[in-house]
Amino acid sequence: MAANFWTSSHFNHLLDPEEVDVVHQQDKDKGITLEEFKLIKMHMANYILKLAQHVKVRQRVVATAVTYMRRVYTRKSMTEYDPRLVAPTCLYLASKAEESTVQARLIVFYIKKLSSDERYRYEIKDILEMEMKILEALNYYLVVFHPYRTLSQLLQDAGMNDIACMYIASVYRAKDITTWFEELRVDMNVVKNISMEILDFYENKMTADERISTAFSKLARKP
Structure with a gap:
């Protein structure tokens, strides 16, 4: 194959x-x-x-x-x-x-x-x-690619993103769901890293205009 x-x-x-x-x-x-x-x-x-x-x-x-x-x-x-x-x-x-x-x-x-x-x-x-x-x-061509492996990887990634969102919500609401995470057997370091990326995205989204203006103002300065 x-x-x-x-x-x-x-x-x-x-x-x-x-x-x-x-x-x-x-x-x-x-x-x-x-x-x-x-x-x-x-x-x-x-x-x-x-x-x-x-x-x-x-x-x-x-x-x-x-x-x-x-x-x-x-x-x-x-x-x-x-x-x-x-x-x-x-x-x-x-x-x-x-x-x-x-x-x-x-x-x-x-x-x-x-x-x-x-x-x-x-x-x-x-x-x-x-x-x-x-x-x-079929001209003896028997190779067939199926999306199962790719789909499972996408679903796995999506699942981790969902777990990260639940982790953020639990911290925000001060709810201890540590036991639940342990039952899922997920790597909490990965969950926390994804959570930080999500939070960074929202922070950048909310302050994008202001930060871009600041960045461009720096570019405009003469040495």
């Missing part, structure tokens, strides 16, 4: 929104509208999630599988690539790409368990054959 998003195949193959939801001519000939095209993709994404819950794979595998499916339909029609087979195959392929491999027979077992509709009931050989077709449709 590439370590840098900006040099990855994922970045190099990004599409504009208007390029993603385009109904292929073969599907149009079948009477598929844009709304139906979107609806099918949404339905199959939910199907991937349900299937993934049964085979017990991580959310990251689900996200990768959905990404593969959406990529496929920017290049291939649903007429050529039946979504009811593409969806579970993308889950199978994603499980391997994300090093959480699920056996094809297990996916087929739960496909049959989830739906009695014959149009969903594919066999192992169908999954394996479609896997090759999907790989070709």
Whole structure:
């Protein structure tokens, strides 16, 4: 897997929104509208999630599988690539790409368990054959970057900022919440440093005009 998003195949193959939801001519000939095209993709994404819950794979595998499916339909029609087979195959392929491999027979077992509709009931050989077709449709680019790590870091930073604000409020209101902070197991030195930055921001904001004028007046003085 590439370590840098900006040099990855994922970045190099990004599409504009208007390029993603385009109904292929073969599907149009079948009477598929844009709304139906979107609806099918949404339905199959939910199907991937349900299937993934049964085979017990991580959310990251689900996200990768959905990404593969959406990529496929920017290049291939649903007429050529039946979504009811593409969806579970993308889950199978994603499980391997994300090093959480699920056996094809297990996916087929739960496909049959989830739906009695014959149009969903594919066999192992169908999954394996479609896997090759999907790989070709994806040009063998399997790298997918997800925002989970970045998002967790942002949430963690936001959480520390919130804790710092609560610390400021507790000091301002003379409330002792030391025990609560201990239960959170946060580094109080970090909390206090963030608190000081927040207080500095508000102080600078309130006195900005006056301080800027003073600073400029110093620049105006002749040596």
